[in-house]
Amino acid sequence: MKTGLLGVAALLLAVGVNGQQQPVAYSHKTHVAQGLQCGSCHKNPEPGELMGFPAESLCMGCHRAVKTDSAEIQKLAAAAKEKKPVPWVRVYHLPGYVYFSHRVHGEGGVTCERCHGAVRERDVLTREVEHNMKSCMACHAEMKAPNECGSCHEER
Ligand code: HEC
Ligand code: HEC
Ligand code: HEC
Ligand code: HEC
Ligand code: HEC
Known part of the structure; x- marks a missing residue:
């Protein structure tokens, strides 16, 4: 009982400090250090509103060979094999009645960091x-x- 409560406290602390637990322990810091660019994984397809998330097959381009003994990579490999997207927990989210476009902001000269912080230095967002x-x-x-x-609320 005592350890159970401590466990819960430790979990709450970990979530409080580290943010939302993701289904696979992906780190931006690790991967940007591999030389990957934001746009390698976040593509901004037409009409430019979303950045989206990378396909598991893109991850497996490296992880078929890299860290294959890791439990986290095995979860990723299973998702790729079953063609089931990893259910990433959303960090940023606007209500549906707000119009927002990533492309407009990129073209307007606003950087990713200005709106999302120091992503390249973060293990957990x-x-x-x-x-x-x-x-x-x-x-x-x-x-x-x-x-x-x-501008932000009109039907489009
Ligand atoms: C190797 C692929 C990869 C690269 C490179 C990458 N990301 Fe990501 N990004 C992901 C994955 C996977 C997630 C979902 C897991 C998470 O939130 O950490 C994500 C999530 C995010 C989110 C949270 C979105 C939300 O609302 O849930 C932001 C913001 C983001 N990335 C910005 C960036 C920026 C800025 C860069 C460049 C510095 C970058 N990413 C580079 C794969 C990548
Ligand atoms: C002007 C602020 C702003 C800028 C600049 C910006 N974002 Fe976002 N981003 C947001 C907001 C707000 C959301 C939530 C959107 C929603 O829920 O509709 C978001 C959502 C996301 C998501 C989740 C998936 C999606 O498309 O909704 C990813 C991934 C992401 N941003 C990555 C990036 C990357 C990479 C860059 C730089 C190329 C970037 N963002 C630039 C504000 C911004
Ligand atoms: C360019 C090659 C490359 C791509 C693409 C790539 N990774 Fe990685 N990933 C690595 C390398 C290299 C490491 C090990 C880094 C280290 O430990 O220093 C790693 C480590 C990891 C780890 C930690 C494994 C562990 O147990 O230590 C996870 C989880 C992970 N990657 C998930 C992903 C996900 C999810 C994607 C796709 C969104 C992805 N990776 C795309 C190269 C890549
Ligand atoms: C860091 C500054 C910054 C933030 C934060 C920001 N924007 Fe913007 N926004 C801009 C710039 C710059 C433009 C481009 C203006 C231009 O094209 O001349 C723009 C353009 C837009 C446009 C297009 C307007 C039009 O009619 O052309 C919309 C819609 C928009 N933003 C919505 C949002 C929403 C919703 C948020 C909050 C979630 C947001 N913006 C946050 C700087 C920002
Ligand atoms: C630059 C973008 C932007 C502009 C311009 C803007 N809004 Fe919003 N509005 C948002 C965002 C983002 C939200 C959702 C987040 C929140 O509630 O703050 C929102 C939420 C709302 C809500 C629901 C939340 C609440 O407070 O009840 C109303 C109502 C609203 N806006 C009305 C307006 C009106 C009226 C104007 C013009 C005076 C306006 N908005 C201009 C971005 C914008």
């Missing part, structure tokens, strides 16, 4: 940059981007 109507509008005012209600 947390929502280290808060996004809400106030923060969206503050940057739009600063960068002279459109701030009419319909």
Whole structure:
């Protein structure tokens, strides 16, 4: 009982400090250090709204050979084999009634880091940059981007 409670406390602490537990213990820090670019994995397909997540087959391009004895890589390999995407837990999420496009912001000169923090230094991602109507509008005012209600809320 005592150890059980300690275990729960340790788990809460780990989640509190490290952010949301992901189904596979993927680290951005490790992989960016391998020379991979953000765009190697996050493709921004037409019409440019989403960055999306990489296909498991892309991961397996390396992991068919790298760290094959790791339990985490075995989970990844099983997902790739069954063609079932790893159910990554979303870190950033806007309500459906907000229009947002990654491409517009990339073309507007806003970096990934400005909106997502020091991803390349993180083992586990947390929502280290808060996004809400106030923060969206503050940057739009600063960068002279459109701030009419319909820019972010109009039906498209
Ligand atoms: C090797 C592939 C790979 C590379 C390279 C990569 N990512 Fe990722 N990214 C992932 C995977 C897998 C996830 C889901 C797991 C997670 O959240 O850590 C993810 C999640 C994210 C998320 C969280 C999305 C959400 O809302 O759930 C952000 C933000 C992100 N990546 C930004 C970046 C940036 C910025 C770079 C470049 C510095 C980068 N990524 C490079 C594979 C990659
Ligand atoms: C202007 C701020 C901003 C910039 C710049 C930005 N993001 Fe995002 N990103 C967001 C927001 C907000 C979400 C949540 C979107 C949603 O829920 O619709 C998000 C979601 C994501 C996701 C989850 C999947 C998706 O497409 O919703 C990934 C992966 C991601 N961003 C990666 C990146 C990468 C890589 C870059 C740089 C190329 C980048 N982001 C630049 C704000 C930004
Ligand atoms: C360019 C090759 C490459 C790609 C692509 C790649 N990885 Fe890796 N990955 C590595 C290398 C190399 C290591 C070991 C790094 C180390 O331990 O120093 C590693 C380590 C890992 C580990 C830690 C394994 C352990 O138990 O130590 C996980 C989990 C992982 N990768 C998941 C992924 C996922 C998920 C993807 C796709 C989103 C991916 N990798 C794509 C090269 C790659
Ligand atoms: C760090 C600064 C920054 C943040 C944060 C930011 N934006 Fe932007 N946004 C821009 C810039 C710069 C543009 C491009 C303006 C241009 O094309 O001249 C833009 C353009 C847009 C556009 C296109 C407007 C149009 O009519 O052309 C939409 C929609 C938008 N942003 C929504 C959002 C939402 C929603 C959020 C919050 C989740 C957000 N933005 C956060 C800087 C930002
Ligand atoms: C630059 C983007 C942007 C602009 C411009 C914008 N909003 Fe929003 N709005 C958001 C985002 C993101 C959310 C969801 C997150 C939140 O609740 O802060 C939101 C949420 C809302 C909500 C629901 C949440 C609540 O507070 O009840 C309403 C209502 C709303 N906006 C109305 C407006 C009106 C009216 C205007 C014009 C005066 C406007 N918005 C302009 C981005 C924007």
